Amino acid sequence: MAGSTFLKGIPGDARAFVSSIAHAAATATxxxxxxxxxxxxxxxxxxxxxxxxxxxxxxxxxxxxVINKGAAGxxxxxxxxxxxxxxxxxxATDVYWIATxxxxxxxxxxVLALTAEKVGTGLDVPAGTFVIVYDGGGALA
Numbered sequence: 001m002a003g004s005t006f007l008k009g010i011p012g013d014a015r016a017f018v019s020s021i022a023h024a025a026a027t028a029t030x031x032x033x034x035x036x037x038x039x040x041x042x043x044x045x046x047x048x049x050x051x052x053x054x055x056x057x058x059x060x061x062x063x064x065x066v067i068n069k070g071a072a073g074x075x076x077x078x079x080x081x082x083x084x085x086x087x088x089x090x091x092a093t094d095v096y097w098i099a100t101x102x103x104x105x106x107x108x109x110x111v112l113a114l115t116a117e118k119v120g121t122g123l124d125v126p127a128g129t130f131v132i133v134y135d136g137g138g139a140l141a
């Protein structure tokens with residue numbers, strides 16, 4: 001389906017905000033948020049704003065991964081991650097930039113997913129907001 005091209009010709013960055021579901025420690029690795037590119041664009045940064053705090057742990061933890069799923073939803077390319085290991089915590093309502101300085105080209109309807117990867121017995125990750133910064137104007141890198 002053709003997306004809105006309203007922002008495509010406007011120079012500068014556009015931001016998309018997608019609600020994410022909570023991830024329970026006992027749950028296997030899962031997609032907690034996803035976004036489809038509205039048109040050919042370039043991903044520049046991806047962040048996560050948790051609704052509640054999380055204290056990282058080394059052995060039993062969760063990794064937040066940004067995966068380029070592509071057009072068919074089967075892609076596996078990780079473009080960024082934030083591992084909730086000891087010292088890597090989440091404070092409620094702060095933005096955590098999982099990936100910055102990107103120039104990841106996306107075709108219209110390509111999907112970007114935020115996954116919660118369970119390691120050991122995992123950690124609970126609260127619901128929150130998945131933030132995607134993309135370039136809506138100009139040529140792609």
